[in-house]
Amino acid sequence: MLALAADENFNNDIVRGLLRRNPDLNIVRLQDIGLSGADDPAVLEWAAQEGRVLLTHDASTITYYAYERTRAGKPMPGV
Structure with a gap:
């Protein structure tokens, strides 16, 4: 299954819409896992x-x- 991560500036309406369409979607928001404010290299x-x-x-x-x-x-799963 595809695993996704939404950065802290990603539109949360999109995240909610994706989860409405597919409640089992494997997606996390960086701010929910303690990576809020992390620099780009650390996030990647x-x-x-x-x-x-x-x-x-x-x-x-x-x-x-x-x-x-x-x-x-x-390694680079994708952006």
Whole structure:
């Protein structure tokens, strides 16, 4: 099953809508697990360790760190 993580700036209406359509969806919000305010590299590292695709609206900075992870050969479930 697909595992997802919504970053703290991701629209919670979308998260609620996804859960309404599929109550069994494996999704966590970063603010619910103590990662509120974590920097992008830390969030991506956690997502990789957990095997979760990161949902974010932050196309300006998170993509830089995601590309850095892939260039370094580090695991990257997706953004």
